Amino acid sequence: METSVTTTGTIATIATLAAHEGETVTLRGWLYNLRASGKLLFPIFRDGTGTIQGIVPKAAVSEELFETLKNLTLESSVKVTGKVRADSRAPSGFELDVQGLEVVQRVADETPFPISLKEHGVDFLMEHRxxxxxxxxxxxxxxxxxxxxxxxxxxxxxxxxxxxxxxxxxxxxxxxxxxxxxxxxxxxxxxxxxxxxxxxxxxxxxxxxxxxxxxxxxxxxxxxxxxxxxxxxxxxxxxxxxxxxxxxxxxxxxxxxxxxxxxxxxxxxxxxxxxxxxxxxxxxxxxxRISYDEAHAMLADAFAKGLIENEHKDGDDFGSPDETYISNQxxxxxxxxxxxxxxxxxxxxxxxxxxxxxxxxxxxxxxxxxxxxxxxxxxxxxxxxxxxxxxxxxxxxxxxxxxxxxxxxxxxxxxxxxxxxxxxxxxxxxxxxxxxxxxxxxxxxxxx
Amino acid sequence: METSVTTTGTIATIATLAAHEGETVTLRGWLYNLRASGKLLFPIFRDGTGTIQGIVPKAAVSEELFETLKNLTLESSVKVTGKVRADSRAPSGFELDVQGLEVVQRVADETPFPISLKEHGVDFLMEHRxxxxxxxxxxxxxxxxxxxxxxxxxxxxxxxxxxxxxxxxxxxxxxxxxxxxxxxxxxxxxxxxxxxxxxxxxxxxxxxxxxxxxxxxxxxxxxxxxxxxxxxxxxxxxxxxxxxxxxxxxxxxxxxxxxxxxxxxxxxxxxxxxxxxxxxxxxxxxxxRISYDEAHAMLADAFAKGLIENEHKDGDDFGSPDETYISNQxxxxxxxxxxxxxxxxxxxxxxxxxxxxxxxxxxxxxxxxxxxxxxxxxxxxxxxxxxxxxxxxxxxxxxxxxxxxxxxxxxxxxxxxxxxxxxxxxxxxxxxxxxxxxxxxxxxxxxx
Ligand SMILES: [Mg+2]
Ligand SMILES: [Mg+2]
Structure with a gap:
């Protein structure tokens, strides 16, 4: 625990917030994204069951909380407390009016989370699976x-x-x-x-x-x-x-x-x-249900009509393009x-x-x-x-x-x-x- | 299909016979055991969900059925039809009054099922797992x-x-x-x-x-x-x-x-x-719940009282006899x-x-x-x-x-x-x- 700014509330998960509308809950998870707009912060938290956006007006919270969150690195682990508010525009259906925050482990500024929101190559992603x-x-x-x-x-x-x-x-x-x-x-x-x-x-x-x-x-x-x-x-x-x-x-x-x-x-x-x-x-x-013979006839017909490139030989197994043509019907x-x-x-x-x-x-x-x-x-x-x-x-x-x-x-x-x-x-x-x-x-x- | 002696009735499994009491059903399985007593046969069938004893009085069935069953080899596969009768002495709670039998595959007399009801050595059993x-x-x-x-x-x-x-x-x-x-x-x-x-x-x-x-x-x-x-x-x-x-x-x-x-x-x-x-x-x-230290004290006490053979050394892992003594408490x-x-x-x-x-x-x-x-x-x-x-x-x-x-x-x-x-x-x-x-x-x- 590195920083704690008042954390109270029932422990809940993002997937079950419908049962807590209007209540103050504590979510345990990670900072997935953060957007700042003047005196407003919009952190997005994830907890494995889903993601939720928090709303943090500078005037509504302590300066310490505002500054801690504003400077928090992505994927830092947190316990965040707030009031669950229904919002039909939110993907999860809810937003969180943040009231308290405990940073469990802050990702160091020198070693930011390697997977950013931009595109990465497949090898890089598999290496960091x-x-x-x-x-x-x-x-x-x-x-x-x-x-x-x-x-x-x-x-x-x-x-x-x-x-x-x-x-x-x-x-x-x-x-x-x-x-x-x-x-x-x-x-x-x-x-x-x-x-x-x-x-x-x-x-x-x-x-x-x-x-x-x-x-x-x-x-x-x-x-x-x-x-x-x-x-x-x-x-x-x-x-x-x-x-x-x-x-x-x-x-x-x-x-x-x-x-x-x-x-x-x-x-x-x-x-x-x-x-x-x-x-x-x-x-x-x-x-x-079609028999192999019917499938072959279907392919022969398609080949005759120029719908597939290669002729299927009766008695042979189907190739991948044959299977795709058949299944597309x-x-x-x-x-x-x-x-x-x-x-x-x-x-x-x-x-x-x-x-x-x-x-x-x-x-x-x-x-x-x-x-x-x-x-x-x-x-x-x-x-x-x-x-x-x-x-x-x-x-x-x-x-x-x-x-x-x-x-x-x-x-x-x-x-x-x-x-x-x-x-x-x-x-x-x-x-x-x-x-x-x-x-x-x-x-x-x-x-x- | 080698022999068929009238097979009709709802297909059922032994585990679900309670739903078929008094009805004629067909079970699909294997001959697990067979006892003959004069003009009565007592075959036991298994179908993977359980076992059931059949009753076959010579007078109640055709001669062909009686002889087929009487000479049937163990583990031959069958479809057997009969009336489900509740019997509180039966392990499954039911017996079957056999009316028809279809032998799907008869185990040959020259190569009887190798696992008999007598005792076998472990190696033999594992080789025939x-x-x-x-x-x-x-x-x-x-x-x-x-x-x-x-x-x-x-x-x-x-x-x-x-x-x-x-x-x-x-x-x-x-x-x-x-x-x-x-x-x-x-x-x-x-x-x-x-x-x-x-x-x-x-x-x-x-x-x-x-x-x-x-x-x-x-x-x-x-x-x-x-x-x-x-x-x-x-x-x-x-x-x-x-x-x-x-x-x-x-x-x-x-x-x-x-x-x-x-x-x-x-x-x-x-x-x-x-x-x-x-x-x-x-x-x-x-x-x-006991701590390692408490478990150690328990073993020390047992050793002092002569209840276990070897002294447990503080700081060592528990041996199998130590674990057995602890769990037996x-x-x-x-x-x-x-x-x-x-x-x-x-x-x-x-x-x-x-x-x-x-x-x-x-x-x-x-x-x-x-x-x-x-x-x-x-x-x-x-x-x-x-x-x-x-x-x-x-x-x-x-x-x-x-x-x-x-x-x-x-x-x-x-x-x-x-x-x-x-x-x-x-x-x-x-x-x-x-x-x-x-x-x-x-x-x-x-x-x-
Ligand atoms: Mg294939
Ligand atoms: Mg152990």
Whole structure:
């Protein structure tokens, strides 16, 4: 405590000032901005729950308070006391008639807060991420992310799913890919960071019926795009006695719930972020469904009309511009199902109507945000799964336990994975996933 | 589908049969056990939500159904239809008068389910963990764990905390310990698996006020005890403008909430596990609080009376038998505060009353379960923190961003960390943490 100029009043937070209108409260936070206009000071305070403008007429306060505040450095920590006054022009709906101030720590004049209100380069901001998170836009994104994280678990908790946490350290790759972080595990063994908990929660689904996992996953991918992180959070439901139709219904209800929760709780934050909420208000189940073949036909038609640059080859996966074109035809996420089995994962159940297709779905977000959910029904036959593992050149012994699940009470089952950061990027309307997580890990950055 | 003998009825789960008394329902699950007594079969089915006994009198069903069921192998997957009848002697409160049966996959006679009802060795069970999780006790533990995971987040979500996820891949050790999993990070850099998100969420607490993190943490420790995993889940709250007293109050209210949630939702599971719930019913805030000095005096007294084997040396940390003796004096968790700073972490705030002590707390669980929470107020002075980092021989440049938090609006702040697996072990009354998580990672095991 460096300077104290009478601090009294109920401790309150900016988000809950509606309950204190007309009262004298004490807010604990930081000086976010300060404007002086003759004999009036207009400090803006932040406390993590929001920001509020204070009004300080020189005549209404002691000289000491006026001078202390007038010379206060940005991001200094304070306890500020004042009367809460409703003001319809204020973003929070309230202003504070400041009566007292305690400076907890004054930022030194020689080392001002490094992030000013002017523009900074991305590298500078990422290098100062521990401070950048304090700025209103970044704080708003993190609050929205927290609600997405909560809703992502809550939907399953409220619908009969049991959370089962798969291991992060795994003895081998889930899908046999090569982009794995590898480390020594006490000498002889190698361990790898998980890319998906799916295989493990197939085991717990056969124990508990409906389950989900929710944790970090990793990809040692040397790509530097606005959609890639090396460390990202994934939520994955898995259901016993479920077929593709159940998975589609779950996906559309799930995403609708998450968007509704954000809209319910974060109108102010979405405004700070600059998100067009009308684009989110349409996100309600049911979602459009098209097969891979229909999507291909849509692209062929668009190419014929000169609406897209590159021709999509039947049987190939969709590229990012293909996905953007497809998703732009709809005002809500589109569920593309039954892709060619050839380029999909070994564990996907073939479509009985056309075994060259997999019973799978990619959910493409609107506005070009790409795939946010990927799911499938899983192969439930022991013999088929065994031959798939062999065809893909995967080591049978490492997958023996996974094959066991088809030997002891196999059932139709399936689920999906949803990447949290892509969902945050889409819901907040962000250009780059690096702003979707407190401390992004990318090809070139593991600091701070 | 291998055999179908008329399956109709509303799809239901065993946990929700109370809503279907007297009705005909179809359950989807597995044959857990089967007893035959002359012309009566007593199959027990499980579906992940619970178990139920069926009654099948030979005279009441078709010969095909009777023979199919009589010869059915354990853990075969089935859809079973029957009438729900209340029976106060049944553990679930209901029995099923079986009318129809569809066998989804019959476990082959040559490869019976490997986990029988007799005792197996721990290695065998851990090697078959993907199947072991299906047994009633393990399923019950996982359901309780899921509720603990949920309550652990929910309490904070409902009390103004924002979840902020710290990175798992970090450039250096949080507390400068050596038990780190290390890996290459794209060539030049090394990355380490996090042991705690605390330092990172101190940054987000100064942005958002009250925050928490919830994720896996890692320790490459070569110890093989019943309390150690190499991978475990940790939940960590951090509060700006908080002192030790706030941390103590949060800890006792938090643990009380979690225990109450388990008691509310899992009476049947706790019975299956064999937990003495009377030991949990006393877990209500406020918790007893004793200082390190008082705990030492308690141990000195016990040693003098011959109640403990080894003398506790004043100034030393407590050993496991010391913690057990201390916790046994109380019927709820005991909060031991103000340990000697000498053996505590560098970031702990000294007690102004006695700077050789730290403003910290260890919460010791009852019944010898040891430390379940460790927390502290953090050093908020730049100069003191800097000299602490230097004294501990930690690299200043790696901690520069952490020091920045004391330069730009420092405030009294603090929080704690709670290990989920130890809490699950304590609440379920388990001997070993390996049963507290779906796929435990220990010194000798990363499979399956
Ligand atoms: Mg795709
Ligand atoms: Mg200790």
């Amino acid at each position: 521990h401070l950048w998170v304090r700025t209103p836009r970044q704080s708003a994104i993190l609050r929205v992310r927290a609600t997405i994280m909560r809703a992502a678990a809550e939907y399953f908790d409220n619908n009969g799913f049991t959370r089962t946490d798969p291991p992060i350290l795994t003895p081998n790759a889930c899908e046999g890919t090569s982009e794995l972080f590898e480390m020594d595990y006490f000498g002889d063994d190698k361990a790898y960071l998980t890319q998906s908990g799916q295989l493990y929660i197939e085991a717990t689904a056969l124990a508990l019926g409906k389950v989900y996992s929710f944790g970090p996953t990793f990809r040692a991918e040397k790509s530097k795009t606005r959609r890639h992180l090396t460390e990202f959070w994934m939520v994955e439901p898995e259901m016993a006695f479920a077929e593709l139709e159940d998975i589609l219904q779950l996906a559309e209800n799930y995403l609708s719930y998450i968007v509704a929760e954000v809209l319910k709780k974060h109108q102010a934050d979405l405004k700070v972020i600059g998100r067009d909420v009308s684009k989110l208000e349409t996100i309600k189940a049911p979602f459009p 709809f005002d809500r996420p589109v569920m593309v199902h039954r892709y060619p089995a050839a380029f999909k994962a070994f564990y996907m159940q073939p479509d009985p109507q056309d075994p060259t297709k997999a019973l799978c779905v990619d959910v493409l977000a609107p506005e070009g945000y790409g795939e946010i959910i990927g799911g499938s029904q899983r192969v439930d036959s022991y013999d088929l799964l065994k031959s798939r593992i062999e065809e893909h050149g995967l080591p049978l012994d490492a997958f023996q336990w996974y094959l066991d699940l088809r030997k002891y009470g196999s059932v139709p089952h399936g689920g999906f994975g949803m990447g949290i950061e892509r969902v945050v990027a889409w819901i907040c309307g962000l250009d780059h996933v690096r702003e979707t997580i407190p401390f992004a890990r990318t090809l070139n950055r593991i600091y701070p | 993907h199947l072991w999780v299906r047994t009633p006790r393990q399923s019950a533990i996982l359901r309780v764990r899921a509720t603990i995971m949920r309550a652990a987040a929910e309490y904070f979500d409902n009390n103004g905390f924002t979840r902020t996820d710290p990175p798992i891949l970090t450039p250096n050790a949080c507390e400068g310990t050596s038990e780190l999993f290390e890996m290459d990070y794209f060539g030049d850099d090394k990355a380490y698996l996090t042991q705690s998100g605390q330092l990172y969420i101190e940054a987000t607490a100064l942005a958002l006020g009250k925050v928490y993190s919830f994720g896996p943490t890692f320790r490459a420790e070569k110890s093989k005890t019943r309390r150690h995993l190499t991978e475990f889940w940790m939940v960590e709250p951090e509060m700006a403008f908080a002192e030790l007293e706030d941390i103590l109050q949060l800890a006792e209210n938090y643990l009380s909430y979690i225990v109450a949630e388990v008691l509310k939702k899992h009476q049947a599971d706790l019975k299956v596990i064999g937990r003495d719930v009377s030991k949990l019913e006393t877990i209500k805030a406020p918790f007893p 109380f019927d709820r968790p005991v909060m031991v505060h103000r340990y000697p700073a000498a053996f505590k972490a560098f970031y702990m705030q000294p007690d102004p009353q006695d700077p050789t002590k730290a403003l910290c707390v260890d919460v010791l669980a009852p019944e010898g379960y040891g430390e379940i929470i460790g927390g502290s107020q953090r050093v908020d002075s730049y100069d003191l923190l800097k000299s602490r980092i230097e004294e501990h021989g930690l690299p200043l440049d790696a901690f520069q961003w952490y020091l920045d938090l004391r330069k730009y609006g420092s405030v009294p702040h603090g929080g704690f960390g709670m290990g989920i697996e130890r809490v699950v072990a304590w609440i379920c009354g388990l001997d070993h943490v390996r049963e507290t998580i779906p796929f435990a990672r220990t010194l000798n095991r990363i499979y399956p």
